Amino acid sequence: MNPSLKLLTVVAIAFEISFTQVLTVNVVLIAVSLILLLVNRVKLKTLLWLTGVPLFLASALVWSLALRGDASSHFLWVIFTRMFVYVYLGATFTQTTQPLALTRSLEQNAKLPAKFAYGFLAAFNLLPKIKAEVATIHAAALMRGQVLHFWSPQLYFKVILAAMNWSDQLTAAMLSHGFVEGAPRTYAVRIPLRARDWWFCGLSLLVVQLGLFTGLP
């Protein structure tokens, strides 16, 4: 499915169930998402992780709500299942979509300006370097007998200087390769936006609306 439309569908549903309290819809969404995940051959380890974390957080939240609030048991179940909907539904997107495909789709289908698409991509590909830089900053400080914590301003100071430096260099690199902001571009890889993507998005949203607003428990 087209990545932009897929993202739109998932985010729209997650947003809607945040403000509605229909248990049936939550349970159906969990089931559908699980089936989609299994069809896409998600790893067992990932699935266990995706189940364990919300199980703990949702139980703790519901326990807290029961102890310190006056919620009905229906409401508690809605909150409990809601956490799982977020995680499983969110995973149907993240487990099936590559960042590169999403960025390309956002540029071609969702008309995101090319400077944003390529700016994001350029920075995102620095991820391994960024991880290494944080480790280097920590190590360099340790050699001078300084321990940098996540609350140390110096850590962020150095990080921001590195970010500024790299963004200058990346920009220079992109400009010297002929990148011009706002100039018309051709695409090496086309991300198709088919009629069936629209149908899938529209029908999913329609079914969710039917579930949410026809008085189901």
Add this chain to the structure above:
Amino acid sequence: MQRWHIRDIILVTILAIFMGVIFWAVGPLYAILAAALAPAGLQPLANELLLGIWVMAGPLAGFVIRIPGAATLGEFLGAAVEMFLGGTWGAATLISGAVQGIGSELGFAFTGYKHYNWLTLTLSALTTTLVTFLWDYFRSGYNAYHLGFLLVLLVVRFISVFIFGGVLTHLITNLLTRAHVLPAVSKR
């Protein structure tokens, strides 16, 4: 009003990734805190205590890159990075990221993007707290809490956001100003 150029876009993204990487390390702390508080029914307090750390990318980006939308983009991209790094919440992270980003953006918007000082950061901390709390009020079922506990959560959240998004961000930007990487903070 300043517009977005490729350098700013790359800078805000790199900054968001950096923050994401640093805060990835806070994950275990959250897990321990949440597990310790859970039996007493206080697990949401763990969120409130640490929320300031997660929403720091917003004010920092807004302060360093002084273009409207920088705080929102910084926070939102941080969420996108977390999503692709394998955060548990998947695409749902994006909603929280957008909510937090808009929350901290409002603080800068209220000053017309003209003043960059402690007042701006305090204002941003306040709007972040209110907007994200409203979101949790619906999303996490906070509306079922007794009023007293709800107020405790709200106050703890503000303190956390103020310490990290306000005080710590102020200390960082002071260092940057002294190093002449940022324009001098406007005096009040």
